[in-house]
Amino acid sequence: MKAVLIDDEISNLENLQTLLEKHCPQVTITTTAQSISDAVDAIKKHLPDLVFLDIQMGEKTGFDVLKLLPSRNFEVIFVTAYDQYGIQAVKFAALDYLLKPIDIEELINAVNKAEYKLTTQIQNSQLDFLLQQLKRPETNITKIALQMQSEIRYVSLSEIIRCEADNTYTHFFLSSDEKILVSKSLKEYADLLRSNGFLRTHRSHLVNPKYVKSWLKEDGGVLLLISGEKIPISKPNKDTVKQALQQL
Amino acid sequence: MKKIIFAFLSFIITLSTVNAQKGINFPHGYAAGEKLLMSVDSAAKNVYYAIKFPNQPNTSFNYLPEVDHVSIQIYFRKKDSVKHYRYTILADDEPIVVNKPINKEQLKDVIRKDHEWKDEVLDSTTLGVFPIKDKTITTLVYSIEKPLDIDKSVFYGKPIPKAKIEVLAKRFATDKGVDYNHIVNPKERIDLTLTEKDDELTIVKVRSAIDYLYYTSIKDKQTNKIIFKSTAWQYGGYVNEAHKLSPYVDIDKSIFKKSGDYEIIIQPLIRWDRSDNSYYFKHDISPQDIEKYTARYTLAITLEEENYTKKELFMYTFIVALSLGLAFLVILYFSKKRNRKKLAEKEQQKNTAKLKLNSIRSQLNPHFLFNALSGIQNLINKNEIDNANKYLSKFARLTRNVLDDKELISLSQEKTLLDDYLQMEQLRFGFKYEIKCSKNLDLDNIEIPSMLLQPFVENAVKHGISQKATDGEIMITFIKQANDLVLKVTDNGNGFDTGKKNNGLGLQLSDSRIALLNSIYKENRFTLAIQSTPTGTKINLTLTDWL
Numbered sequence: 001m002k003a004v005l006i007d008d009e010i011s012n013l014e015n016l017q018t019l020l021e022k023h024c025p026q027v028t029i030t031t032t033a034q035s036i037s038d039a040v041d042a043i044k045k046h047l048p049d050l051v052f053l054d055i056q057m058g059e060k061t062g063f064d065v066l067k068l069l070p071s072r073n074f075e076v077i078f079v080t081a082y083d084q085y086g087i088q089a090v091k092f093a094a095l096d097y098l099l100k101p102i103d104i105e106e107l108i109n110a111v112n113k114a115e116y117k118l119t120t121q122i123q124n125s126q127l128d129f130l131l132q133q134l135k136r137p138e139t140n141i142t143k144i145a146l147q148m149q150s151e152i153r154y155v156s157l158s159e160i161i162r163c164e165a166d167n168t169y170t171h172f173f174l175s176s177d178e179k180i181l182v183s184k185s186l187k188e189y190a191d192l193l194r195s196n197g198f199l200r201t202h203r204s205h206l207v208n209p210k211y212v213k214s215w216l217k218e219d220g221g222v223l224l225l226i227s228g229e230k231i232p233i234s235k236p237n238k239d240t241v242k243q244a245l246q247q248l
Numbered sequence: 249m250k251k252i253i254f255a256f257l258s259f260i261i262t263l264s265t266v267n268a269q270k271g272i273n274f275p276h277g278y279a280a281g282e283k284l285l286m287s288v289d290s291a292a293k294n295v296y297y298a299i300k301f302p303n304q305p306n307t308s309f310n311y312l313p314e315v316d317h318v319s320i321q322i323y324f325r326k327k328d329s330v331k332h333y334r335y336t337i338l339a340d341d342e343p344i345v346v347n348k349p350i351n352k353e354q355l356k357d358v359i360r361k362d363h364e365w366k367d368e369v370l371d372s373t374t375l376g377v378f379p380i381k382d383k384t385i386t387t388l389v390y391s392i393e394k395p396l397d398i399d400k401s402v403f404y405g406k407p408i409p410k411a412k413i414e415v416l417a418k419r420f421a422t423d424k425g426v427d428y429n430h431i432v433n434p435k436e437r438i439d440l441t442l443t444e445k446d447d448e449l450t451i452v453k454v455r456s457a458i459d460y461l462y463y464t465s466i467k468d469k470q471t472n473k474i475i476f477k478s479t480a481w482q483y484g485g486y487v488n489e490a491h492k493l494s495p496y497v498d499i500d501k502s503i504f505k506k507s508g509d510y511e512i513i514i515q516p517l518i519r520w521d522r523s524d525n526s527y528y529f530k531h532d533i534s535p536q537d538i539e540k541y542t543a544r545y546t547l548a549i550t551l552e553e554e555n556y557t558k559k560e561l562f563m564y565t566f567i568v569a570l571s572l573g574l575a576f577l578v579i580l581y582f583s584k585k586r587n588r589k590k591l592a593e594k595e596q597q598k599n600t601a602k603l604k605l606n607s608i609r610s611q612l613n614p615h616f617l618f619n620a621l622s623g624i625q626n627l628i629n630k631n632e633i634d635n636a637n638k639y640l641s642k643f644a645r646l647t648r649n650v651l652d653d654k655e656l657i658s659l660s661q662e663k664t665l666l667d668d669y670l671q672m673e674q675l676r677f678g679f680k681y682e683i684k685c686s687k688n689l690d691l692d693n694i695e696i697p698s699m700l701l702q703p704f705v706e707n708a709v710k711h712g713i714s715q716k717a718t719d720g721e722i723m724i725t726f727i728k729q730a731n732d733l734v735l736k737v738t739d740n741g742n743g744f745d746t747g748k749k750n751n752g753l754g755l756q757l758s759d760s761r762i763a764l765l766n767s768i769y770k771e772n773r774f775t776l777a778i779q780s781t782p783t784g785t786k787i788n789l790t791l792t793d794w795l
Contacts, residue, residue, distance in 0.1 A: 009619060009676045015626030022629075056615055058710075081618035100622035 001115060004046060005032040006039040006065060007054035007079065016052060016079065016102065023104055024111045039065045048074050050114050052098075055080040055087075062086075063134055072127045075114035091192050093130035094145035094152065126152055141196070146172060146182050153180060157196050161211045161227060163189055165204035175211075199241050201233045209248055280320065281308030281401035283389060284375075287319040288312060298517060301460045302479040306399045309461065311408060318380045318403050320387060322350065323358070324371040329391070330355065335375060336388040341457075345375075380405035384457070404458070411462050411514035411543040414494055415452040415486065420445040434545065441550040442501055451512060452486045452496040459495045461516045466499065466547070469509040476503050479517070505560075507551045515542035601764045602655070613706060616673070617647070623675040639675060642668040649698065656695040659726055663691065666705055666724060673709045679720030686728045694733070694795065697765060701735055704787045708739040711785075733794040737787040743780040762789075 003020070007013045013032045020027050030046045033039035036057065043051060043065070051074050053062040063086070066072060078090050078097035090097050096110045117124070126145055133141055144160075146153045155174065164171045165186035172180040182189075190200045199207045201223055216222040221233040223241075233241055279297070280286035288295060296311035312318060324330050330350050337345040355371040378385045385403040390396075416431040416438060428450075431438060440449075451464060459481050466476035481495030488494045504510065515538060620643055627636035646668050649657075657665075663683055670681045685691060701724065708722050720741065727734040765774045777788040 009623070010678075011623040011626040011675055012619065015622060015629055018626070018629040081622060082614040100618050101625035102622070 001027050001049040001111075001118065002030045002046060003027045003050040003052060004030055004039070004042050004048040005052045006034075006042075006057075006062060007032075007052075008034050008057040009054075010034065012054065012079075012100065019102060019104060019107055020111075023108055026115060027111060036060050036064050036068070040068045043069060043074070049118055050074060050111070051076045053078050055083045055090075063131065066127055066131060072124070075117055075124065076127060077110045077114060088192070089130055089133050089141075091188075092133055092141055092144050093126045094147040095126050095130060120150065125154075129154060144192070146180055147184070148180060148182065155180075157193070157208070158210060160198075160208050161225065162208060162229075162231065163198075163206040197244070199237075199244055201231055201237055201241050203234060205231050207231055209245060212245065215242070215245065280310055280403070281387075282306065282399035283322050283324065284308075284387065284399075284401050285321045285323060286310060286403065287321070288315045288380075289317045298461075301517070304460045306397065307460070308399075308401045309404065309458070310402065311404045312380055313405070313407065315380050315405060317377055318385065318405075319377045320375045320385075320401075320403070321372055322375055322389070324350075324355075326369065326371065328371075329393075330371060332391040332393050334390060334392060337375065337378075338384075338386040338388075339378065340384050341386075378403070382406050402458070408458070408461070408516055408541045409456065410541060411456075411516075412454040413451055413512070413514070413543070413545060414454045414488065415450075416440075417450040417452065418442075418446055419448040419450065421447065436544070437546045437548060439548045439550070441552065442504065443552045447501050449499040449501065450485075450496050451499065451514075452494050453481065453514065455488060455492055455494045458516075462514050463517055464497050465513045465515075466503065467511040467513060469511055469546075470506070475510075504549050504551060507549055510547040510549055512545040512547055513542060598768060601767050616706065619676055620672045623672070627675075639672060642671055646672065652698075654698050657698040658692055659685070659689065659694045659696060660691040662696060662698070662701065663726070665699075666701060669702060669705060670709075670722065673706075677709065677720070678718040679709075679722065680718075681722040681724070683724045683726075685726040689726055689728050689733075691726075696733070696735075696791065696794075700761075700789070701737060703761070704737045704789070708737055708741065708785065708787075711741060711744050728795060729790075731793045731795050733791040735789040735791070737789075738784060740784045743782050743785050 005013055005016055005020075007016070013034070017029055017032070020029060027050065030048055031042050033042045039053075039062075053065060053076050055062045055078055057064075062078065066076070076095060078086070078095065079100065079102070080086060080097060081100045087097060096113060098106055098110060129143070129145055133143070136142075142158070143154050143156055146155055155172070159174050159176065161173045161175055163186055164173070166181070168183065168185050170182050170184055170186045170189055172182060174180065186204060186206055190198070190206050193206065194200070197209055199209055199212075201207050207223060207225070211225050211227065213224045213226045216224050216230070219232070220235070221238055221241075223231040223233060225231060295315070296313075298309045298311075301307050301309070322333075322335070324333075330352060333350050334347045335345065335350070336343060336347055350373060354373045356373065357369050358372045359367055359369050375387065380403055383405045385405075387401045387403075388398050389401075390398040413434055414432070416434045418429040418440065419426050420429065420443070426447075453459065453462065453464075462481075463477065463479040465474050465478075467473065468475050476499055478497045481497060483493040483495055486494040486496055620639075624636055624639050624643060627633075627639060646665065649665055663685065666683060670683075673679075674681070705722065705724065721739065723736075723738045725734075725736040727736065759776070762774045762776050772794055773790075773792045775790045775792070777786075777790075779786040779788075
């Protein structure tokens with residue numbers, strides 16, 4: 001895999017380079033770039049398979065690099081020190097990211113995933129989706145990318161009735177009666193969708209309040225959904241769920 | 249006791265005798281006064297009976313509305329001397345029979361079948377059957393052995409009239425004694441002003457044959473309480489047009505405590521007397537029926553001087569004293585509270601200022617922190633172990649200082665801190681820097697608020713020279729200027745627009761920090777001067793009278 005590394009700090013570039021050489025032999029580093037314009041030129045010139053992209057670059061962001069490219073036929077692994085907003089958008093787009101200082105295991109995983117996507121030639125539309133989402137203010141995110149075994153699904157948040165944990169996997173139940181299995185834990189989605197009003201009623205249940213019909217008192221609290229399903233509410237979550245529902 | 253019971257006794261026996269009355273259907277018999285029993289015809293719906301009247305001993309009154317005929321029997325115990333008894337019967341004041349002895353030949357034996365009377369045999373005869381509709385029959389019975397003990401029984405077949413006030417009189421004091429004001433034939437509402445001189449009211453009733461039946465009460469309409477009641481009438485003071493004495497009651501002025509509406513109520517006493525063994529008496533007269541016979545006058549009293557009882561006076565004084573005391577306490581409470589609030593507010597302001605300062609202070613840019621860590625990771629990966637150690641301890645010192653919420657640190661400590669910080673940044677961006685201090689500054693003993701310069705230095709790195717890499721230069725100087733401490737940060741970066749507010753978190757925070765510091769250290773003023781040109785930025789922070 002040909003890779004381009006983009007970061008405005010030389011030590012970060014050096015570091016990533018060292019780690020890749022040591023732990024990811026399948027990656028060939030073609031070049032590195034420390035500014036937006038250098039990065040755009042490098043990608044246009046070398047047509048890499050994989051781009052390591054720093055999010056915060058001085059006054060600008062790594063997203064600006066993506067915006068300036070006419071085509072984006074490569075996988076991206078974002079790298080960031082601390083950037084809440086950027087990370088949130090990246091998560092909604094189900095794209096991979098690494099946090100500095102870099103964890104070697106996470107690096108290997110991300111590279112493997114990118115390699116898998118490249119070999120299976122899954123259409124990479126997530127970057128387009130990400131750039132679209134970035135145009136909106138953070139609270140207005142309405143869609144989420146769900147990484148399935150062989151495809152990426154973009155689902156409206158209003159379509160999601162509920163999510164249920166299945167070990168490290170999560171089932172999404174959609175209003176179209178469809179059920180989608182995603183290989184990420186419910187915890188990650190609970191954190192991601194909390195600001196959109198989703199309720200963690202239980203260790204293994206996340207519910208879209210839009211689809212809640214009523215609160216049943218049986219068994220110390222159960223949510224009845226419009227679909228007729230009953231979702232348990234665990235004791236520690238009772239108060240927060242009740243408050244959230246009252247505010248609707 | 250026996251006497252009263254005797255008055256009641258007869259009617260059970262009567263049931264056997266009534267049938268003997270020819271031509272009239274007498275379904276019931278009732279006691280009708282001493283030794284007398286009456287039977288009334290079937291037209292009777294109800295019979296009202298009373299034997300207790302004030303100042304009228306030996307009187308019984310039978311009110312018989314809707315009765316056509318009444319039969320009156322007399323009873324004697326065997327030991328009574330029947331021959332001594334005389335009776336008089338009047339129909340509407342006209343004598344029918346006068347002082348007539350009992351015809352012994354007409355006496356019949358009747359048996360009183362009753363556990364109390366133990367089948368006693370009594371003598372009985374009928375005094376007669378009388379039409380009673382719209383009439384009054386009065387019987388007078390006495391023994392010639394006691395001619396003053398006359399038992400009077402009244403059988404009243406007319407409607408009982410409502411009482412009427414003839415005169416309402418007000419007595420007042422004069423030089424010679426007393427005099428009266430009269431209201432003759434008063435209307436239903438009487439306005440009356442009572443002055444200090446007035447002392448008594450008199451109600452004079454229109455005289456009737458049955459005055460003893462009526463009693464007078466006065467109700468306070470505000471409290472709905474009866475404040476006066478009299479069952480007796482006096483005769484002698486007033487003479488009516490027919491030269492007869494009119495009944496009256498005297499009422500002391502003192503019962504009227506306050507101005508307002510009172511009600512004079514004159515109503516008849518008729519009702520069934522209770523008797524335990526007589527279920528016949530269950531019909532008491534209903535309040536609605538009573539109202540038919542009740543006269544009501546409204547008395548609107550105006551008191552020129554309100555009368556207060558001692559209790560009321562005490563109450564009012566107490567209430568006034570209490571409310572004054574309460575008002576005083578409330579005022580005291582609130583003024584104390586306000587003072588306390590003011591103090592608390594001041595204290596709180598200072599506290600919140602300190603808290604805010606702390607929270608601002610600890611906002612060392614996380615972006616810097618993690619990038620610094622990444623820089624150290626790079627040193628490790630490049631096997632520059634000594635350098636890695638050096639920077640790791642600098643990093644630790646820096647974060648420790650952020651975590652410590654020390655208010656003040658010495659200038660030398662601040663110098664070390666900035667040194668550490670700049671070296672970490674140097675690792676990220678290669679630039680030059682220098683920290684200079686005036687020689688006459690006691691670095692170890694002069695203290696300044698911690699992390700005071702860090703945001704400005706961070707800003708110099710970020711906006712000033714990070715793009716210039718190795719050509720960048722930062723100069724920090726601590727200067728003593730008379731009693732002021734001047735802290736300077738200069739860089740040769742591209743500069744920024746000082747008018748713009750969004751020049752990064754660091755500078756914004758500094759503005760609010762300066763404001764907060766000024767609110768905490770009131771004696772010393774903190775002034776911030778920023779000069780920014782495309783060739784460099786100068787920041788001057790002056791702590792007046794700090795040294």
